[in-house]
Amino acid sequence: MNIINLTGDELSPDGLKEQFAMDVLTGLSSSPKGISPKYFYNDHGSELFQQITESEDYYLTNLEYEILKQHGHSMAKKLKETTDIVDLIELGAGDGRKTTLLVNALNEAGVKINYFPIDISKEAMEQMKEFLTETDQFNITGIVAEYFHGLNYLRDNSTNPKILLFLGSNIGNFNRGQAAGFMRRAWRTLNANDWLLLGADLKKDIDILHKAYNDSNGITRRFNLNLLSRINEDLGGNFDLSTFDHYGSYNPLLGAMESFLISKKNQSIYIKELEKEFHFKAFEPIHMEYSTKYLEDELLELGKTSGFTVEETYYDPKKWYSNFLFKVIKH
Numbered sequence: 001m002n003i004i005n006l007t008g009d010e011l012s013p014d015g016l017k018e019q020f021a022m023d024v025l026t027g028l029s030s031s032p033k034g035i036s037p038k039y040f041y042n043d044h045g046s047e048l049f050q051q052i053t054e055s056e057d058y059y060l061t062n063l064e065y066e067i068l069k070q071h072g073h074s075m076a077k078k079l080k081e082t083t084d085i086v087d088l089i090e091l092g093a094g095d096g097r098k099t100t101l102l103v104n105a106l107n108e109a110g111v112k113i114n115y116f117p118i119d120i121s122k123e124a125m126e127q128m129k130e131f132l133t134e135t136d137q138f139n140i141t142g143i144v145a146e147y148f149h150g151l152n153y154l155r156d157n158s159t160n161p162k163i164l165l166f167l168g169s170n171i172g173n174f175n176r177g178q179a180a181g182f183m184r185r186a187w188r189t190l191n192a193n194d195w196l197l198l199g200a201d202l203k204k205d206i207d208i209l210h211k212a213y214n215d216s217n218g219i220t221r222r223f224n225l226n227l228l229s230r231i232n233e234d235l236g237g238n239f240d241l242s243t244f245d246h247y248g249s250y251n252p253l254l255g256a257m258e259s260f261l262i263s264k265k266n267q268s269i270y271i272k273e274l275e276k277e278f279h280f281k282a283f284e285p286i287h288m289e290y291s292t293k294y295l296e297d298e299l300l301e302l303g304k305t306s307g308f309t310v311e312e313t314y315y316d317p318k319k320w321y322s323n324f325l326f327k328v329i330k331h
């Protein structure tokens, strides 16, 4: 598996660390304080996320896995009607376990695949090697980059029909305005008749959402706190993890689960790389993540207003989770 790292350059070879430092500086200087969820996935964070996906409370991954298992072959047949070779591009691929279902279905339908996972986490890319094996019908070029940096690179380097995968309800990390911006930017990087397979979590009973983001084994808590450990390790911070609590709650106005870390006391944290101290009042939150939930109509509208038509919609039997297969329209 060939890996291209777009995060550094000659002047700043460890561009990702620099970007992490600047984002932490901006986030902890803001009011309310916040840290981007894209930094959750260092080695330990990726491992913890994998454990979350295996927990009974976190239904999202299992349901999407079942949907792809059940419908992967019919999707592949549909795609085979238009092409024998695809560039399969996946944003924020994680460990790629669900992707194997589609890869196998497409290969079995006789479609050759060039797979381009794009992920800002080098560690997630490494984890993927466990689940995906190259063959002469399936080759992998991993791209370590921000979503659109990777997509823009591929716009100049990919000539085959494309399928863009955005699974795991990663779109939920955006608010609704950002999600609309994301969809239109994705559309701009694709060509007429390319495909987008979007996985999105649906609105449902709030107790079920609460359980999913406050799992009974406390893995989500450790996952959130791990980002403070990462600041300690990578940027020389002195966060004492025992002085922060995890809190996950549903915001009905936003239609989103939100995660926070809450300082249990008045305290100051020094971050060496930033040469700066940050003050936390007792009970002050750091906003860690949005997980926006959708209605079916909202997703249809999101696709339509962004320049896509809906080819198929797939759900689990309880209609908790959805996968939408969109096609790009260009006039």
Ligand SMILES: C[S@@+](CC[C@H](N)C(=O)[O-])C[C@H]1O[C@@H](n2cnc3c(N)ncnc32)[C@H](O)[C@@H]1O
Residues within 6 Å of the ligand: 037, 038, 041, 049, 061, 091, 092, 093, 094, 095, 098, 118, 119, 120, 121, 124, 145, 146, 147, 148, 166, 167, 168, 169, 170
């Ligand atoms: C929730 S995890 C994995 C989700 C995976 N698609 C799944 O369904 O299990 C999200 C992944 O997206 C990556 N990621 C998050 N924000 C990103 C960004 N802005 N650019 C590139 N990768 C990003 C993370 O590093 C992580 O590997």
